[in-house]
Amino acid sequence: MNLLDDFAKRAKKYIDERGDQPVYPGASAIEKLRYLDTPLQEDSIDASAILALLDDYGSPATVKSSGGRYFGFVTGSSLEAAMAAKLMATVWDQNGALSVMSPVASLLEEVSSNWLVSLLGLPKNTVTSFVTGATMANFTSLAAARHALLKNQGWDVQSKGLFNAPEITVIAGDELHVSLMKALSMVGFGRDRIIRVPVDEQGRMIANKIPVIHGPTIVCAQSGNVNSGAFDPLEEICDRVKNDNVWVHVDGAFGLWAAASPEKKYLMKGIELADSWGTDAHKWLNVPYDCGFAFVKDKQVLFEAMSATAAYLPEISMREPFQYVPEMSRQARGIAVWAALKALGKKGLAAMIEKNCRQAKRFAEGLQDAGFLILNEVELNQVLVNFGDSETTNNIIKKIQQDGTCWCGGTTWHGKAAMRISVSSYATTDEDVERSLQAMISIAKEN
Numbered sequence: 001m002n003l004l005d006d007f008a009k010r011a012k013k014y015i016d017e018r019g020d021q022p023v024y025p026g027a028s029a030i031e032k033l034r035y036l037d038t039p040l041q042e043d044s045i046d047a048s049a050i051l052a053l054l055d056d057y058g059s060p061a062t063v064k065s066s067g068g069r070y071f072g073f074v075t076g077s078s079l080e081a082a083m084a085a086k087l088m089a090t091v092w093d094q095n096g097a098l099s100v101m102s103p104v105a106s107l108l109e110e111v112s113s114n115w116l117v118s119l120l121g122l123p124k125n126t127v128t129s130f131v132t133g134a135t136m137a138n139f140t141s142l143a144a145a146r147h148a149l150l151k152n153q154g155w156d157v158q159s160k161g162l163f164n165a166p167e168i169t170v171i172a173g174d175e176l177h178v179s180l181m182k183a184l185s186m187v188g189f190g191r192d193r194i195i196r197v198p199v200d201e202q203g204r205m206i207a208n209k210i211p212v213i214h215g216p217t218i219v220c221a222q223s224g225n226v227n228s229g230a231f232d233p234l235e236e237i238c239d240r241v242k243n244d245n246v247w248v249h250v251d252g253a254f255g256l257w258a259a260a261s262p263e264k265k266y267l268m269k270g271i272e273l274a275d276s277w278g279t280d281a282h283k284w285l286n287v288p289y290d291c292g293f294a295f296v297k298d299k300q301v302l303f304e305a306m307s308a309t310a311a312y313l314p315e316i317s318m319r320e321p322f323q324y325v326p327e328m329s330r331q332a333r334g335i336a337v338w339a340a341l342k343a344l345g346k347k348g349l350a351a352m353i354e355k356n357c358r359q360a361k362r363f364a365e366g367l368q369d370a371g372f373l374i375l376n377e378v379e380l381n382q383v384l385v386n387f388g389d390s391e392t393t394n395n396i397i398k399k400i401q402q403d404g405t406c407w408c409g410g411t412t413w414h415g416k417a418a419m420r421i422s423v424s425s426y427a428t429t430d431e432d433v434e435r436s437l438q439a440m441i442s443i444a445k446e447n
């Protein structure tokens with residue numbers, strides 16, 4: 001089929017050249033997207049002409065976040081093996097709902113789940129729910145928590161709903177991520193009911209400030225603050241709050257991966273004491289969008305919370321993927337995850353995490369040596385740098401973004417404007433770091 005040859009050629013060119021392009025597309029490339037915005041014509045168009053349109057106008061307008069010099073948000077690239085596996089899965093077009101619809105999807109989800117649980121040091125019987133990202137991972141975990149705690153009170157939330165149910169207290173650190181707030185609101189807990197615990201200067205929950213707990217309670221801890229990269233003290237938190245009526249959930253959208261690194265796993269001390277954990281694969285595992293995991297210690301609870309009917313499909317020979325997730329028909333996400341883990345191996349995964357942490361330290365040192373203020377303790381992959389007052393800092397961020405050597409976003413930390421550098425990509429080389437540092441420093445000094 002010529003289409004696939006054409007596709008392969010275009011894809012290769014994109015990947016080969018992405019490092020030479022400005023990381024953020026120029027205004028004219030974005031302007032030209034208008035050629036894709038036409039009234040829908042009457043007649044069909046040949047597939048290769050469609051591919052050409054996408055490549056001619058779409059490719060130049062992409063953000064080169066899969067390359068080595070994108071440090072915005074917390075954005076991973078996609079490992080070659082994961083990208084190829086995802087393309088293969090697209091060719092296969094498997095429905096990842098039932099094993100009978102796709103034995104390969106079911107098997108690879110189960111195998112990757114077992115690998116992940118062991119890599120991260122989670123309790124032995126923990127199961128994995130393959131979802132779109134950390135927001136849905138948090139949502140899925142919280143639905144399991146809600147079900148378990150109410151079941152303990154003799155209330156079946158799946159059939160009776162939340163109206164008139166026993167109350168569940170929800171506790172989270174004051175630095176909880178907005179998406180966790182969204183997940184809590186979607187499972188019916190309400191943003192304004194969340195009891196927020198004070199945090200220290202890095203954004204870590206202060207365990208002894210957690211109020212005394214009565215009745216069913218969910219405590220949401222965070223591993224990896226989106227700004228500072230800091231970790232809540234999980235062991236202390238669990239020691240303080242755990243009992244049969246308390247469920248501890250960990251939002252570890254990127255930070256959970258520290259558990260896979262011998263150098264960094266001290267940050268996740270106590271990880272095994274929690275009940276559920278949410279993380280992303282499209283962030284630090286460098287799997288293509290979209291992919292995340294909810295890990296739940298109690299399989300039965302997850303099954304009941306996600307059940308379509310009162311009866312479950314027995315998993316005698318194969319996993320039935322839809323029983324672990326909110327969806328029915330769905331992308332076969334385990335395929336790219338399996339490929340990423342298989343390609344990296346245990347050492348390769350640890351090396352990727354540790355390399356990015358080292359590169360973050362180098363950014364912090366380089367900027368500090370040039371006279372700029374680093375606002376956080378750089379223990380992981382996140383760096384917050386301040387260039388002066390808010391106006392100056394925001395101006396410099398804008399110029400760095402326009403320069404195109406690299407891309408970083410802005411944020412606010414303790415009332416100070418800051419540029420946030422997040423190093424989360426296998427594709428980032430030490431040379432990318434030096435080149436980006438040079439661009440940042442010369443732009444900031446020129447200002």
Ligand SMILES: *Cc1c(COP(=O)(O)O)cnc(C)c1O
Binds near residue numbers: 133224226251253
């Ligand atoms: C990115 C992030 C999320 C949300 O993840 P999505 O993949 O965008 O849904 C949640 N929590 C933290 C700490 C994050 O960094």
